[in-house]
Amino acid sequence: MRSCPEHGAPSSPEHRFCEVCGRNLVTGETVVVPTVSLSSRAGLVCTGCGESGTEPYCDNCGRRRSVGRDHAELDLSAVAAVTDRGRRRPRNEDAVVIARYDGGLVSVVCDGVSTSTRSDAASHGAAEAGVAAILDALTTGADPVEATSLGAHAAAKAARAAAGPEESDTPPSCTYVSGIVTPDAVTVGWIGDSRAYWLGPEPACLTIDDSIAGQLAAGRPAPDTVDPDPSSRALIRWLGADSTDAEPQVVTLGPAGEGRLLLCSDGLYHYLSDPTELTAAATRNQTSPIEVARHLTAVALQGGGHDNIAVAVLSFPALGGSAA
Amino acid sequence: MTAQFTAEVDQNEFLPEGGRVVDAIVTVTAQGGDLRDASTVLSAAQVILVDTSGSMAMPGTKIAEAKKATAVAIDTLRDGVAFAVVAGTAGAHMIYPGDTRMVPANPQTRAEAKAAVSRLRADGGTAIGRWLDLANYLFAGQQAEVKHAILLTDGQNQHETPTDFQRVLDACEGKFICDSRGVGTDWVATELRKVASTLLGTADGLEDPSELPAAFRAMTEAAMGKSVADVSLRVWTPAGSTIRFVKQVFPQVEDLTTRRVEVSARIGDYPTGAWGAESRDYHISVEVEPDAVGEEVLAARFSLVSGGSVLTEKLVLARWTDDTALSTKINPQVAHYTGQAELASVIQEGLKARDEGDVETATAKLGRAVQLANESGHEGTAKLLARVVDVVDAPTGTVRLKRQVAGVDAELTNVRSTKTVRVKKKQPEEG
Ligand SMILES: [Zn+2]
Ligand SMILES: [Zn+2]
Numbered sequence: 001m002r003s004c005p006e007h008g009a010p011s012s013p014e015h016r017f018c019e020v021c022g023r024n025l026v027t028g029e030t031v032v033v034p035t036v037s038l039s040s041r042a043g044l045v046c047t048g049c050g051e052s053g054t055e056p057y058c059d060n061c062g063r064r065r066s067v068g069r070d071h072a073e074l075d076l077s078a079v080a081a082v083t084d085r086g087r088r089r090p091r092n093e094d095a096v097v098i099a100r101y102d103g104g105l106v107s108v109v110c111d112g113v114s115t116s117t118r119s120d121a122a123s124h125g126a127a128e129a130g131v132a133a134i135l136d137a138l139t140t141g142a143d144p145v146e147a148t149s150l151g152a153h154a155a156a157k158a159a160r161a162a163a164g165p166e167e168s169d170t171p172p173s174c175t176y177v178s179g180i181v182t183p184d185a186v187t188v189g190w191i192g193d194s195r196a197y198w199l200g201p202e203p204a205c206l207t208i209d210d211s212i213a214g215q216l217a218a219g220r221p222a223p224d225t226v227d228p229d230p231s232s233r234a235l236i237r238w239l240g241a242d243s244t245d246a247e248p249q250v251v252t253l254g255p256a257g258e259g260r261l262l263l264c265s266d267g268l269y270h271y272l273s274d275p276t277e278l279t280a281a282a283t284r285n286q287t288s289p290i291e292v293a294r295h296l297t298a299v300a301l302q303g304g305g306h307d308n309i310a311v312a313v314l315s316f317p318a319l320g321g322s323a324a
Numbered sequence: 325m326t327a328q329f330t331a332e333v334d335q336n337e338f339l340p341e342g343g344r345v346v347d348a349i350v351t352v353t354a355q356g357g358d359l360r361d362a363s364t365v366l367s368a369a370q371v372i373l374v375d376t377s378g379s380m381a382m383p384g385t386k387i388a389e390a391k392k393a394t395a396v397a398i399d400t401l402r403d404g405v406a407f408a409v410v411a412g413t414a415g416a417h418m419i420y421p422g423d424t425r426m427v428p429a430n431p432q433t434r435a436e437a438k439a440a441v442s443r444l445r446a447d448g449g450t451a452i453g454r455w456l457d458l459a460n461y462l463f464a465g466q467q468a469e470v471k472h473a474i475l476l477t478d479g480q481n482q483h484e485t486p487t488d489f490q491r492v493l494d495a496c497e498g499k500f501i502c503d504s505r506g507v508g509t510d511w512v513a514t515e516l517r518k519v520a521s522t523l524l525g526t527a528d529g530l531e532d533p534s535e536l537p538a539a540f541r542a543m544t545e546a547a548m549g550k551s552v553a554d555v556s557l558r559v560w561t562p563a564g565s566t567i568r569f570v571k572q573v574f575p576q577v578e579d580l581t582t583r584r585v586e587v588s589a590r591i592g593d594y595p596t597g598a599w600g601a602e603s604r605d606y607h608i609s610v611e612v613e614p615d616a617v618g619e620e621v622l623a624a625r626f627s628l629v630s631g632g633s634v635l636t637e638k639l640v641l642a643r644w645t646d647d648t649a650l651s652t653k654i655n656p657q658v659a660h661y662t663g664q665a666e667l668a669s670v671i672q673e674g675l676k677a678r679d680e681g682d683v684e685t686a687t688a689k690l691g692r693a694v695q696l697a698n699e700s701g702h703e704g705t706a707k708l709l710a711r712v713v714d715v716v717d718a719p720t721g722t723v724r725l726k727r728q729v730a731g732v733d734a735e736l737t738n739v740r741s742t743k744t745v746r747v748k749k750k751q752p753e754e755g
Contacts, residue, residue: 049563057622057639060590062562062612064620090618117620117643 002026035139037099037106037131040072040083040092040310041124067120068092073290079105079181080290081312082297086267087305089114094265094310095123095174097131100318104182106134107312108151110159111175111194111265113238114307122162122172126239129158130178144180148189148250151178156191156239156246163241173240176248177207179261181318186261189248192238195269196251199282200259200316203275206251210237255316260292263312268296271303282313289313327354327551327599329628329635334657337641338650342614345568346623348640349657353603354552365551366469366598369406369426370544371459371500372397374419375477376411379510380446385533386478386508387446393536395438397474400544401429408462409437412455412475413448414483426462449483452515453492460496469554470598471500472547473523474540478508481515489515493522501525501597503543506739507533509731513738521578524597529736549600552630556585556593557606560625563590564613570594573661574605576742577668593629605746607661608640617644660700660747667696667705671741675712675734678725687713687725695721702745708737 002025003009004018011019016026023030044052047070048063057064070085070092079100085092093112099105108130112119133154137147155176163171175192186206188196193209208218212232215223223236237245260282272278281299282292292313300309335348372394380387394409401407406426409419418424420437427433455475463471481489496502502523504516507530520527530539557580561567572578584592596604610623620643627637645651674689690713697706698718706718711733713723 057625058562059560060563062565062622063615064622090616 033100033102035099035101035135036076037097037135038074038076039097039124039128040068040074040081040095041128042066042069064118066091067118067124068095072096073294074098075290076100076105078289078315078318079107079313080288080293081107081109081310082290082293083308083310084267084297084301084305086308087301089308091120092308093120093123093174094267094308095120095127096263096310096312097127098312098314099131099135101135101139103138104180104318105314106131106138106178106180107263107314108134108155108176108178109194109263109265109310109312110155110177110239111192111267111308111310113173113175113235113240116170116173116240118162118172119174122159122240123174125158125162126155126174126176130155130176134178134180138180144182144185144187145250145252147180148178148187148248152176152189152191152248153246156243159239159243160241171241173238173242175235175265176239177263178248179263179312179314181261181314181316183317184254186253186255186316187250188261188263189250191245191248192235193233194263194265194310197262197264197275197278198253198255198259199262199275199279200255201257203279205273205275206253208249209233210235212236259316260289261314261316262296263310263314264296265308265310267305267307267309268300268311270307271300272296289315327601327635329354329599331626331628331636331638333626333638333640334655335640336651336653336655336658337643338645338647338653339614339642340648340651341617341644341646343644343651344611344614345609346612346640346642347607347609347655347658347662348624348626349573349655349661350606350608350626350638350640351603352606352628352636354599355601365402365549366553367405367467368402368470368472368548368550369463369466369468370397370401370547371407371426371462371473372409372540373412373416373455373459373473373475374409374441374444375450375479376444376446377413377448377450377479378446379479379508387444389533389536390476390507391441391444393476393540394441396537397540397544398429398434398437398441400541400548401434402548403428403430405429405548406466406468407433407437409441410455410458410462411444412450412452412477414451414454415448416455416458418458419444424458424462426466450477450479450481451483452477452481452519453484453489456496456502456519457492459502460492460499463500470547470550472543473500473502474543475502475504475519476536477504477506477511477516479510480512493518497522498595501547503527505530505536505539506735507536511735513735516739517742524595526576527739529732529739531732531736546600550598551600552635553598555596555599555628555630555635557596558587558591558593558627558629558634559608560591561610562612562622565623566611567592568609568611569607571607571665572596572604573607573664574603574744574746577665577744578742596628605661607658607665610640612642615644617646619644656747661744663696663700664702664744667693667700667702668742668744670696671705671709671737675738678712678734683725687723690725691721691723693721694718694723700745700747704743704745705737705740708733708740712737
């Protein structure tokens with residue numbers, strides 16, 4: 001009987017490949033997992049009139065082309081994400097990118113800052129550049145902490161590049177949170193107020209919002225800002241042409257057991273922010289990461305959907321050499 | 325290296341909720357260190373149309389200066405430029421060469437042409453359309469990229485009907501560029517403006533015949549310096565929008581709206597002629613379908629094209645906001661050129677009313693003109709207006725019509741009514 005040394009027998013004896021890792025059960029040859037990534041970036045069809053094209057403005061109706069999809073579901077099985085425009089905003093300016101590589105899972109969530117123009121260009125540019133740089137670093141020998149820093153620097157550069165030459169007052173800008181899951185650790189890095197949660201044994205919020213309120217709540221001294229309102233949720237760090245910040249705060253966790261890493265924008269945690277409640281919501285009936293992401297998005301929409309929502313769910317542990 | 329075109333957009337892109345009208349000023353500049361280099365300039369042909377009607381001999385300085393000016397223009401032609409000199413009366417006669425064709429400029433042809441011009445005598449009537457008709461015939465035999473005519477007249481277009489004149493202008497449109505100048509006291513501004521407007525040239529009056537040689541040299545040099553021919557303004561506007569108008573607003577006002585040539589359902593071209601090293605401003609006004617607050621729409625894509633290639637392109641945007649501080653902000657450039665365009669039309673309307681004896685309308689229109697000229701710091705026009713009206717108070721536009729006005733003063737004011745000034749770009753900060 002053919003069977004995989006890691007995943008046991010296939011569901012049917014005729015199968016020549018392990019359904020989990022793709023190992024050839026006849027030759028024993030393992031599969032090199034190709035690096036794959038998916039982005040919430042929109043296709044070519046104008047949301048205003050349906051014409052397709054590639055120009056930044058629709059060639060028929062003139063509407064600025066949305067960079068992101070109004071609703072996107074990204075699924076690489078062990079890592080998945082959902083983003084949604086919500087109920088109040090005219091466009092979805094959140095961006096999410098997920099990836100798997102031979103060694104783990106990666107995701108980045110960026111929340112376009114709504115007071116700036118074309119922040120969806122900044123959020124998508126940053127999320128895609130961040131994931132690309134992280135994958136590049138991890139597959140050339142960098143450790144997750146180094147990779148996290150390189151990812152944020154690449155994202156900062158991309159967000160700055162999203163500004164046109166004539167946008168000086170409020171250039172496109174966004175938040176940034178990255179997550180890397182390997183067989184033994186979870187590493188997150190962030191700039192801004194998008195969050196990472198550990199959902200599993202000892203659930204926790206891993207990030208500290210870059211706002212005055214966030215810093216004070218974490219027991220840190222009040223940051224030196226113009227408007228020292230202790231309840232202010234206004235960002236004190238972000239990515240964009242009006243920011244020189246690129247160094248993320250980084251946290252690494254070695255979880256005691258199986259669980260999930262959740263990355264999300266405030267469109268979700270505005271409605272559900274307690275780590276234990278999030279864990280409960282994420283584990284109630286949902287088995288796969290995509291189902292968890294769908295369910296949490298639905299929670300935010302049912303709560304009112306005041307903002308764009310982006311949710312990425314990464315399975316821990318990421319199985320080495322495994323696509324699952 | 326060809327000319328480098330650049331464009332700048334000035335607008336307030338913010339509209340209030342439900343707002344529809346988007347105005348923008350686009351400044352287009354053609355430059356490049358080698359723009360005047362002979363290797364990059366276009367091939368050219370020039371016809372000089374000199375009024376030799378009998379009145380050109382009264383006083384004799386007019387015909388004398390016109391001959392001198394024609395000689396200067398001939399000397400300003402580059403070697404190889406095809407040229408011809410036409411004497412205009414109630415008909416049109418070849419002065420040089422002797423038959424109806426054009427010859428390339430070289431030392432010999434220049435000398436022959438100047439000798440022929442020196443023998444010119446003033447005698448006969450005025451039928452500008454006939455002169456342009458001959459120029460059109462001469463140019464038709466030429467392959468040159470820039471075809472340029474200079475038209476000099478001292479009198480009213482008396483010896484042909486307005487219909488015949490219009491028919492010739494229509495036939496010449498798009499075939500060549502014509503700069504026209506009036507000299508003496510009897511030329512008619514509206515006729516010269518009509519020629520300039522239709523044939524994409526300039527119109528002006530000269531107060532003294534002695535200014536003629538310099539004016540002829542300047543017009544010829546400008547034509548010789550053109551480096552890009554047949555430039556069109558190309559405007560894309562979104563589905564569901566309406567173009568309210570497209571105007572050139574600097575260096576003179578020219579409404580291009582009705583000159584649109586459809587390229588596609590969304591795109592139209594407006595001819596602008598040939599360009600040398602120069603800068604022009606355009607005012608475009610588009611009515612768009614309102615979108616939701618926070619949304620952004622491309623209201624117009626504005627480009628300059630020549631021979632299928634895009635020389636420069638700019639976007640005119642519309643964004644809806646509930647922030648009234650943003651949506652009520654008036655763009656100084658748009659306001660300035662709206663005023664300059666109004667200035668041109670109130671001068672023309674005021675002078676027309678004055679000619680018709682409608683003192684009340686004339687006083688109101690010319691008063692408004694004085695006010696606008698004063699506000700915008702348009703000193704040239706303010707000075708000309710002061711020859712036609714007595715200014716009681718410029719800021720309020722209070723004026724009285726002058727009892728005695730030299731005919732030429734009214735014509736000069738009229739022919740220069742479309743000339744605009746630019747707004748001073750950056751006001752120095754106070755303190
Ligand atoms: Zn396996
Ligand atoms: Zn469209």
